[in-house]
Amino acid sequence: MKRFANVSIPSIKKIIHTSFEKQLLKSCSVRLFILIHFYANANTGITSPLDLEDLAQALDCNIKTVRSNILRLESCGFFDVSMDPVTEEYTFTIHDYTKMYNPIGLGGGYIQCTYDLLEQLLQIKSINELRVILMLLCEAITTELQSSAKLAVAKLTFKELLAGLPKYVKPGVVKQILDHANSFKTIFKEEYTRKKRYIAAKLNDCFNGATTKNQVRQEAYSEIVSFTTEMDDVIRTFNTYLFEDKLRERMQYEEILKTEYGIASIRHLPWMLSIYFLSMILKKLSIMILPSWHRTMKLVRFLMHCTFSITIISSQNSMMQRKGLARSFDPS
Structure with a gap:
C-alpha cells in the first residue's frame, strides 16, 4: 500500500450521487473506491493483486460485503475487475484514471489523499457524514489549487454544500455533522460557526498531501x-x-x-x-x-x-x- 494516493475529484462527486438498483451507494462502497487507489499504479490506474480479506479488514466488514460492493462499483462503471482463479486475488482497473491530471476546467483535479487521511475516512460509517467530508475536501483542494496562497480557505454556504449532496440531505443533517462529527474537527481546522452561515473548509496541516x-x-x-x-x-x-x-x-x-x-x-x-x-x-x-x-x-x-x-x-x-x-x- 502506498503512503499517499491521488483520487479524482470528479469521481468523488460522481460516486456520492450514484445509485445502484434505485439506491444510492452506501459508505462501504465509497470507502472501498478510495481505498483501491492506494494500490493503483499512478500512471495506469491498475492495482496490484489484492486479497479480499485485506480489504475487508481495512473496511471493518466481512468478505461477503466487500464482494457485493465490488459488484456494485463495477456495475456502476467505476472500475473493471478480474480474479485470479488460483490465488483468488482481485485486480482492479480504475476507469478514466488519468483524466484527473487534466486541468480542472477540463474535468480534471484530484485530492492528494495521505495514508493518515485515508485512516480517518475509513472510520466514517455514516454515508451522510462521509459525503459532507468529501465535498468539503474537494472544495478545499480546488480552492488551494486555484489560489496562490498555501492551504487556502474554501468558504461554502449551506446552499452551495447542499447542492453537491443528494436532495434528501437536509440542512439540519449537515449542521449536526459539523457540530458533532469528530471527523470534521480532526480533518479540518474548525472554522465553522452558525452565525456566519457558511463553512470554512481548511485542511489541517498534518493531512497535507x-x-x-x-x-x-x-x-x-x-x-x-x-x-x-x-x-x-x-x-x-x-x-x-x-x-x-x-x-x-x-x-x-x-x-x-x-x-x-x-x-x-x-x-x-x-x-x-x-x-x-x-x-x-x-x-x-x-x-x-x-x-x-x-x-x-x-x-x-x-x-x-x-x-x-x-x-x-x-x-x-x-x-x-x-x-x-x-x-x-x-x-x-
Missing part, C-alpha cells in the same frame, strides 16, 4: 544514496585487498559482493553492477521524483564516482591476471 509527497521523495532519495554509499565502501575495500593480494580478505568481500549484491563474476562486474544500479534506481524512482535539479546532479555525480570504483576493480583484476596472481570468481 504535498508535505507527505515531499517526505516520501526525500526518504527514497536518501535510501538510494545510502545504498550506493555502502556498496562503494565494499568496492573500495575489495579494491584494496585485490591490489595487496590478501586472498582471505578478498574472498570474504567476494562473498559479500555475491550474496548481497548478486555479483557472481568479476569479469562481468561493470556490466552487472550497471544493470543492478539501474534496476534499483528505477524501482526507487517509480515512487518518487527527485525534488530538485541540484539533488539530481548530486546523485549523478555520486553514481559516476561509484562507476569509477567499479572500473578500478576490472582494471586491477586484469593487471593481476597478467601477473598470474588474480583469481576469477566462479560464475556459478
Whole structure:
C-alpha cells in the first residue's frame, strides 16, 4: 500500500450521487473506491493483486460485503475487475484514471489523499457524514489549487454544500455533522460557526498531501544514496585487498559482493553492477521524483564516482591476471 494516493475529484462527486438498483451507494462502497487507489499504479490506474480479506479488514466488514460492493462499483462503471482463479486475488482497473491530471476546467483535479487521511475516512460509517467530508475536501483542494496562497480557505454556504449532496440531505443533517462529527474537527481546522452561515473548509496541516509527497521523495532519495554509499565502501575495500593480494580478505568481500549484491563474476562486474544500479534506481524512482535539479546532479555525480570504483576493480583484476596472481570468481 502506498503512503499517499491521488483520487479524482470528479469521481468523488460522481460516486456520492450514484445509485445502484434505485439506491444510492452506501459508505462501504465509497470507502472501498478510495481505498483501491492506494494500490493503483499512478500512471495506469491498475492495482496490484489484492486479497479480499485485506480489504475487508481495512473496511471493518466481512468478505461477503466487500464482494457485493465490488459488484456494485463495477456495475456502476467505476472500475473493471478480474480474479485470479488460483490465488483468488482481485485486480482492479480504475476507469478514466488519468483524466484527473487534466486541468480542472477540463474535468480534471484530484485530492492528494495521505495514508493518515485515508485512516480517518475509513472510520466514517455514516454515508451522510462521509459525503459532507468529501465535498468539503474537494472544495478545499480546488480552492488551494486555484489560489496562490498555501492551504487556502474554501468558504461554502449551506446552499452551495447542499447542492453537491443528494436532495434528501437536509440542512439540519449537515449542521449536526459539523457540530458533532469528530471527523470534521480532526480533518479540518474548525472554522465553522452558525452565525456566519457558511463553512470554512481548511485542511489541517498534518493531512497535507504535498508535505507527505515531499517526505516520501526525500526518504527514497536518501535510501538510494545510502545504498550506493555502502556498496562503494565494499568496492573500495575489495579494491584494496585485490591490489595487496590478501586472498582471505578478498574472498570474504567476494562473498559479500555475491550474496548481497548478486555479483557472481568479476569479469562481468561493470556490466552487472550497471544493470543492478539501474534496476534499483528505477524501482526507487517509480515512487518518487527527485525534488530538485541540484539533488539530481548530486546523485549523478555520486553514481559516476561509484562507476569509477567499479572500473578500478576490472582494471586491477586484469593487471593481476597478467601477473598470474588474480583469481576469477566462479560464475556459478
